[in-house]
Amino acid sequence: MKPKHVYTALFLSFFCLPISPTRAADLNALITSLGSQDNQEVEKAIEGISDLGAKGAPAVPAMGKLLTSSDAHLRAHAAIALGGMGKAALPAAAPLAKLVSDEDPDVRHAALDALAEIQPGPEMVVPLLLEALADKDNAVVKRATHALAQRGAAIVPAMIEVMKDDRTEFYALLVLHEIGPEAKAAVPSICNLIHEKHEPYQRQEAAMTLGMIGPAAASAVPDLITLLDDPEVGVQHAAVFALGMIGPPAAPAAAAIREHLDREDPFFWVAGAWALAKIFPENENIKKTTARFLAQMLTDPDESVRRMAAQALLDLKPGPQITLPALEAALADADPQVVEDTLIAIAGLGKAAVPLLIKALEQPEARSNAAHLTRHLGAVASPAVPALVAAYKDDTDPQVRTDILFALGSIGPQAKEAIDLAIEGCSNENQGIRYASFYVLGSIGPEAMPGKDALKFHLNDEDNYYAATAAWALARIDEDDPVVIEKGIPLFIKALKHPEPFVRYEAADSLAELGPLAKSALPALKQAAKDHDPSVAEAAKAAIKKISGN
Numbered sequence: 001m002k003p004k005h006v007y008t009a010l011f012l013s014f015f016c017l018p019i020s021p022t023r024a025a026d027l028n029a030l031i032t033s034l035g036s037q038d039n040q041e042v043e044k045a046i047e048g049i050s051d052l053g054a055k056g057a058p059a060v061p062a063m064g065k066l067l068t069s070s071d072a073h074l075r076a077h078a079a080i081a082l083g084g085m086g087k088a089a090l091p092a093a094a095p096l097a098k099l100v101s102d103e104d105p106d107v108r109h110a111a112l113d114a115l116a117e118i119q120p121g122p123e124m125v126v127p128l129l130l131e132a133l134a135d136k137d138n139a140v141v142k143r144a145t146h147a148l149a150q151r152g153a154a155i156v157p158a159m160i161e162v163m164k165d166d167r168t169e170f171y172a173l174l175v176l177h178e179i180g181p182e183a184k185a186a187v188p189s190i191c192n193l194i195h196e197k198h199e200p201y202q203r204q205e206a207a208m209t210l211g212m213i214g215p216a217a218a219s220a221v222p223d224l225i226t227l228l229d230d231p232e233v234g235v236q237h238a239a240v241f242a243l244g245m246i247g248p249p250a251a252p253a254a255a256a257i258r259e260h261l262d263r264e265d266p267f268f269w270v271a272g273a274w275a276l277a278k279i280f281p282e283n284e285n286i287k288k289t290t291a292r293f294l295a296q297m298l299t300d301p302d303e304s305v306r307r308m309a310a311q312a313l314l315d316l317k318p319g320p321q322i323t324l325p326a327l328e329a330a331l332a333d334a335d336p337q338v339v340e341d342t343l344i345a346i347a348g349l350g351k352a353a354v355p356l357l358i359k360a361l362e363q364p365e366a367r368s369n370a371a372h373l374t375r376h377l378g379a380v381a382s383p384a385v386p387a388l389v390a391a392y393k394d395d396t397d398p399q400v401r402t403d404i405l406f407a408l409g410s411i412g413p414q415a416k417e418a419i420d421l422a423i424e425g426c427s428n429e430n431q432g433i434r435y436a437s438f439y440v441l442g443s444i445g446p447e448a449m450p451g452k453d454a455l456k457f458h459l460n461d462e463d464n465y466y467a468a469t470a471a472w473a474l475a476r477i478d479e480d481d482p483v484v485i486e487k488g489i490p491l492f493i494k495a496l497k498h499p500e501p502f503v504r505y506e507a508a509d510s511l512a513e514l515g516p517l518a519k520s521a522l523p524a525l526k527q528a529a530k531d532h533d534p535s536v537a538e539a540a541k542a543a544i545k546k547i548s549g550n
Helices: 002-014 024-032 039-066 072-084 085-100 104-118 122-132 138-149 152-162 170-196 200-227 233-246 248-259 266-279 284-299 303-316 320-331 337-362 366-396 399-425 431-455 463-478 482-495 501-528 536-548
Strands: none
Touching: 039 072, 039 085, 072 085, 072 104, 104 320, 138 152, 138 170, 152 170, 170 200, 200 233, 200 337, 200 501, 233 248, 233 266, 248 266, 248 284, 266 303, 284 303, 337 366, 366 399, 399 431, 431 463, 463 482, 463 501, 482 501, 501 536
16 A cells, blocks of 8 residues: 555545445345434435445435435435445436535535436536536535536537636636646637636636646737736736746747736746746756746745745756755745745755755744655655654644654655654554554554554554554554454455545555455455446456466
């Protein structure tokens, strides 16, 4: 299992799923319970059927009736369960479709998610999602936008049509924004929205969307140049961002960008300098000058300017020899916010960032962010292990200590200096520290043998997450331990049915690590090999091959 994902994956898969599986033989009784007048009994029946996944298909008609329940919670719960059945719940697509406009936002959320899982086809889903875009609840709009964007280039013609309607044109821009380069066919239509005089937010989003389309939006450069003089500053900023994202094809805009650098607008200075570096990527002088300027702007009093400078440096990756001196100076700033923004820029330096992160760990207010960045660097950050251990011992904030533990875990076997600290953490009164300590021991692997007893102590804990995380850690330390087979494999099999694809992926990956010892998981893995998510299906196939030895 990949260290950087295991904590989240295990939390979602084992905290959210019950341990005791529901036998298919109980299905008839569960279907009968769906008609009970006792809502608690109905809830338990829904949970039991959810455990069966596609095998719960005989319950679809009875579950469909619950979609018209007067209880919003039951409607939502039934929708979630139907979504978990995937295409087996296709007969329920029509009643689910009606819930897209349900008065309760939770029900609308559940219906959209379920339809996305069932995949009844664009003829039904697209009109419903277009209706959902007009929803008053932002969460519903966000889900609908994401669902439409997932269809990529196939949905672009529909979005071009939607942009012709004043009521939905802004939402169409949000969808196209998320689609990015595949939305290039929509560029002329987006340009039509750039000049809507009384819609500044729409002009701004139109410019941002063109930027996300990138070089394929080159034909929009003349329109974007006009937006540099827009009366709204936010629109000006969006325009220069778009020109930078379009890159070399936006060269005709360079003179206009330079002209506007004379304004008293530090944010535009930063965005404009970055845009010029993107438009002329082969010009090393521009790149060096821009990088030094951006590093200096990390101490600007305006937070938005600092953030833009940090993100720009992260994007340009000018190299440590250009930016290290300025970043080191900014890191010494007394303002914690300046330090935080500097750390964002430091992250783009890769291994060269480690000495600066070690210095940041000496500052209590910077430790959490430094730990997060160290975690993303992984094993290359091994020289920071002593500093991380020292920071953990010095700090008293449980959240900071938890962040430090995860950073140590991401480093892996080279963090063996933290073994004693993690063993002690397994019995800490703080949940976050306990969980992270399990992760550290598992990530270190076989050299963490002294921690086995501390982990086994938690295997029978009533908290599913304790037991699951401890089992995972034991598997990483000693996969031949009989306890791993007894406790861990059933939990990973359970996770193969989790609604989140990345959790299913991690479960398959964990079983693969156990090899032939996980033979009892083969039936579940064969089902997972048919998963609609390609990454999960491939992970399951790889696990089957490794377990079967062929």
